[in-house]
Amino acid sequence: MTVIVRNHVVTAGAGLKPMIFAHGFGCDQNMWRFVAPAFEADHLTVLFDHVGAGKSDLSAYDAGKYSTLEGYADDLVEIGRALGVGGGVFVGHSVSAMIGVLASLKAPEMFESLVLVGPSPRYIDAEGYHGGFTAQQIEELLASLADNHMGWSAAMAPAIMGNADRPELGEELTNSFCRTDPAIARQFARTTFTADNRADLAKVTARTLILQCSDDIIASEAVGAYVRDNIPGSEMKILQATGHCPNLSAPAEVIAAIRDFI
Amino acid sequence: MPGPAAEDLEDLYENAPCGYLSLGRDGRIVKSNQTLSRWLGIAPDALVGKRLRDLLSTAGQIFYETHFAPLLRMQGYFDEVALDLIRADGTPLHVLANAAERRDSEGELLFTRVTVFRATERRRYERELVDATETAQAETRLSKGLLLAEHEAAELREQFIAVLGHDLRNPLAAIDGGTNLLMREPQSEKSQRVIGLIRGSVLRMSGLIDNVMDFARGRLGGGLQLNRSLKPLLPTLAQVVGELRTSYPEREIELHLDAAAEVEADHARLAQMFSNLLANAITHGAADQPVRVDAVLRAGELELSVANAGPPIPPEAMAQLFQPFYRSNPNSRVQGLGLGLYIASQIAQAHGGRIDVTSDATETRFTFRMPQA
Numbered sequence A: 001m002t003v004i005v006r007n008h009v010v011t012a013g014a015g016l017k018p019m020i021f022a023h024g025f026g027c028d029q030n031m032w033r034f035v036a037p038a039f040e041a042d043h044l045t046v047l048f049d050h051v052g053a054g055k056s057d058l059s060a061y062d063a064g065k066y067s068t069l070e071g072y073a074d075d076l077v078e079i080g081r082a083l084g085v086g087g088g089v090f091v092g093h094s095v096s097a098m099i100g101v102l103a104s105l106k107a108p109e110m111f112e113s114l115v116l117v118g119p120s121p122r123y124i125d126a127e128g129y130h131g132g133f134t135a136q137q138i139e140e141l142l143a144s145l146a147d148n149h150m151g152w153s154a155a156m157a158p159a160i161m162g163n164a165d166r167p168e169l170g171e172e173l174t175n176s177f178c179r180t181d182p183a184i185a186r187q188f189a190r191t192t193f194t195a196d197n198r199a200d201l202a203k204v205t206a207r208t209l210i211l212q213c214s215d216d217i218i219a220s221e222a223v224g225a226y227v228r229d230n231i232p233g234s235e236m237k238i239l240q241a242t243g244h245c246p247n248l249s250a251p252a253e254v255i256a257a258i259r260d261f262i
Numbered sequence B: 001m002p003g004p005a006a007e008d009l010e011d012l013y014e015n016a017p018c019g020y021l022s023l024g025r026d027g028r029i030v031k032s033n034q035t036l037s038r039w040l041g042i043a044p045d046a047l048v049g050k051r052l053r054d055l056l057s058t059a060g061q062i063f064y065e066t067h068f069a070p071l072l073r074m075q076g077y078f079d080e081v082a083l084d085l086i087r088a089d090g091t092p093l094h095v096l097a098n099a100a101e102r103r104d105s106e107g108e109l110l111f112t113r114v115t116v117f118r119a120t121e122r123r124r125y126e127r128e129l130v131d132a133t134e135t136a137q138a139e140t141r142l143s144k145g146l147l148l149a150e151h152e153a154a155e156l157r158e159q160f161i162a163v164l165g166h167d168l169r170n171p172l173a174a175i176d177g178g179t180n181l182l183m184r185e186p187q188s189e190k191s192q193r194v195i196g197l198i199r200g201s202v203l204r205m206s207g208l209i210d211n212v213m214d215f216a217r218g219r220l221g222g223g224l225q226l227n228r229s230l231k232p233l234l235p236t237l238a239q240v241v242g243e244l245r246t247s248y249p250e251r252e253i254e255l256h257l258d259a260a261a262e263v264e265a266d267h268a269r270l271a272q273m274f275s276n277l278l279a280n281a282i283t284h285g286a287a288d289q290p291v292r293v294d295a296v297l298r299a300g301e302l303e304l305s306v307a308n309a310g311p312p313i314p315p316e317a318m319a320q321l322f323q324p325f326y327r328s329n330p331n332s333r334v335q336g337l338g339l340g341l342y343i344a345s346q347i348a349q350a351h352g353g354r355i356d357v358t359s360d361a362t363e364t365r366f367t368f369r370m371p372q373a
Helices: A070-082 A094-108 A135-156 A171-176 A182-193 A221-231 A251-261 B009-015 B033-041 B058-073 B121-184 B189-219 B235-249 B265-286 B340-350
Strands: A011-012 A019-022 A045-048 A086-091 A111-117 A205-214 A233-241 B020-022 B029-032 B077-086 B092-103 B109-118 B229-232 B253-257 B262-265 B291-298 B302-308 B354-359 B364-371
Touching: A011 B302, A019 A070, A019 A094, A070 A094, A070 A182, A086 A094, A086 B189, A094 A111, A111 A251, A135 A182, A135 B058, A205 A251, A221 A233, A233 A251, B009 B033, B020 B033, B020 B354, B033 B109, B058 B077, B058 B092, B092 B121, B121 B189, B189 B265, B189 B340, B229 B235, B235 B253, B235 B262, B235 B291, B262 B265, B262 B291, B265 B291, B265 B302, B265 B364, B340 B354, B340 B364
Parallel strands: A019 A045, A019 A086, A086 A111, A111 A205, A205 A233, B253 B291
Antiparallel strands: A011 A045, B020 B029, B020 B109, B077 B092, B092 B109, B229 B262, B291 B302, B302 B364, B354 B364
């Protein structure tokens, strides 16, 4: 099986500097549907689903491989190599910001620039580091995933009703977006929220832009500043957008910030 | 407080049987109803300015921000989302929430409406379903694991038996050869008796090893291989009787059969089966009564029976007799492994026949029947 099928890789546009967009924990590549099209005129855009998410091949899910972000980074490198990406731009949201950091260390030639949206190298507080969550809170999250997946699947498989306000969202999308096998969701949550990639930040050689939302409880401004201070030469831009998903809530602002940077 | 005389919209909003929340474009609460305030124990004024996620636990907030918030933004609504709101007293309020965004003609978000339904019972029921599923899965995993372990243990045991059988045969053959050699030379009377006892023991042990080997082979998938031939029955049976008479000189064995009868069978196997039945009768039968063997060939059937006197087989033991490793008295050291009758019945089956038992106060009789052309 090719990585293209495994990760449901979708490309569009054309241009000298390819851009790979990576989604975070919780959803799939549709996370970028308001942002990626803006770059199709000048770039080859590459969207994909992490294995276990969206329309990826669930049979390729290997609990061992994906118990660390390295496993996801290896997939990202494979996708980049399969498409012959070199000197490209990586745009990663949430946990994928760190997956992109790891991939850029594995294959430094692949990305000349990294755009990290709401990055966090470690979610759990540590000595001298404020990640935003205690270990206990993360354990509660993992427990509540186990606890709530009934409610979760009830939320994800409602009778599909027409959406007059947003006709561009077909039934197919309504069905798949954010829908994850509960067992895989739990694993991915554990991998994401127990990771510690602080030591990797200093090794980054690509130009790096951090897009930091205001009022983001998942990755606070202090965490964004930590990433900026530890990735050599990186810059951080604070967005007006609030919450953890500016790519959905304020796509225009995100597009403008990325365009300025690249 | 007197209720409204007719339906009025203000009252419908405030006291509807569900909670209402409206969020401004910044996601903060601008309006909520009395029902929700009652459920939460938080006054409507105190809710204004909060975000929906402020009403959730930290874990709930992460889940909301990574799943439901994007879902709402992507679809413009979400339905049947399970949330745990935190009441003023810190206890969770289990709810199902629906939400819908309202946008202007430019697509700009105006506000978001959220409807909240209590779902405590439903959540408990779902929780129980999940628990039941997990329990069932755990049990399945456990029994699969046990099955595997049992299978491995059984395989190991049978390999062990097979190896042991081979290793026992060699020294036994040496003892047999040695006594043979001694018997060709003049011996004192006492020595002759001792040599006779040794040969009897060798014979018995050899029978036990044969049984163990057959058992191991049968279980290891080789099964019983037959080498049939048409031969007189008498020499086959007489040899077995002779061997057992040597081992149990004090016991009386009567053999009744038509000397001319010929039987098509694997005679070595037939001898083994007969030896097992006869040894069984000698071991369990009354010591002062003869063991009687009858062999009749008639109407296309061989009927060979071994009968002994003595106490009857208890009814509850009947069903177990032909099971491997079955012993009427597990503490007894003279009964061997409990394979004799099992092997005998396997040999009978291999010949297309069967062994039946009758047992009463007068006699216990094992009867082997097999078809003959």
